Amino acid sequence: DAGVIQSPRHEVTEMGQEVTLRCKPISGHNSLFWYRQTMMRGLELLIYFNNNVPIDDSGMPEDRFSAKMPNASFSTLKIQPSEPRDSAVYFCASSLEGAYNEQFFGPGTRLTVL
Amino acid sequence: KNEVEQSPQNLTAQEGEFITINCSYSVGISALHWLQQHPGGGIVSLFMLSSGKKKHGRLIATINIQEKHSSLHITASHPRDSAVYICAVSIMEYGNKLVFGAGTILRVKS
Numbered sequence: 602d603a604g605v606i607q608s609p610r611h612e613v614t615e616m617g618q619e620v621t622l623r624c625k626p627i628s629g630h631n632s633l634f635w636y637r638q639t640m641m642r643g644l645e646l647l648i649y650f651n652n653n654v655p656i657d658d659s660g661m662p663e664d665r666f667s668a669k670m671p672n673a674s675f676s677t678l679k680i681q682p683s684e685p686r687d688s689a690v691y692f693c694a695s696s697l698e699g700a701y702n703e704q705f706f707g708p709g710t711r712l713t714v715l
Numbered sequence: 716k717n718e719v720e721q722s723p724q725n726l727t728a729q730e731g732e733f734i735t736i737n738c739s740y741s742v743g744i745s746a747l748h749w750l751q752q753h754p755g756g757g758i759v760s761l762f763m764l765s766s767g768k769k770k771h772g773r774l775i776a777t778i779n780i781q782e783k784h785s786s787l788h789i790t791a792s793h794p795r796d797s798a799v800y801i802c803a804v805s806i807m808e809y810g811n812k813l814v815f816g817a818g819t820i821l822r823v824k825s
Contacts, residue, residue: 632811644801644815657812692758700745700805701765704813706758 605707607693613713619681622710625674626695634704635668635678636692644692650676651698683714718742721802721816728823734789736819738802741783748813749776749787750801758801761787792823 606625614620626633635647648658653670670676680687690711694704720739728734749761762769762776764785769776778785789796802816
């Protein structure tokens with residue numbers, strides 16, 4: 602299995618532009634998580650889905666952030682408009698549903714907003 | 716106060732030393748995870764525990780549910796063990812949502 606796939610790996614954009622991050626979970630996994638990592642705040646959960654349905658989006662910073670999971674093999678995290686404070690590494694992870702299952706992380710997308 | 720506290724924040728060891736990283740949490744949990752992150756690299760799950768002890772190679776993880784405490788031990792440490800080690804918990808009321816500690820930066824010198 603290829604593991605969790607994220608694209609792009611690096612993204613540099615200008616303030617005000619729309620940014621879309623993509624994630625393909627491991628086949629058969631039915632939970633998907635979006636995390637953000639910064640030096641100041643460490644790792645934080647933004648949103649997670651079970652069976653393509655958003656379960657907890659309390660970590661989404663504001664309305665500029667949105668996430669979708671149209672099917673079991675694809676999810677997007679969109680930032681519109683982007684701001685310099687959104688610069689971070691964004692990780693996607695997947696697992697089988699339930700608290701007792703290991704999460705597998707993708708390689709991350711390093712986002713820089715100028 | 717953070718729900719998950721790790722200590723130490725930074726740790727430097729000589730190759731071959733026995734290393735312990737600690738994690739304390741203040742809430743009821745379903746499971747505790749130890750993660751490893753190499754510089755510039757991705758995140759790898761090392762262990763998931765809900766009780767007792769697990770061992771994988773030179774790594775050992777223990778958890779004491781009553782004391783709300785877990786430790787990650789590395790025996791015969793090696794420079795390739797240099798990484799950030801992150802403790803995370805699944806909180807009982809939150810399903811599989813993870814809450815993370817701040818991480819311990821480990822450097823093993825040869």
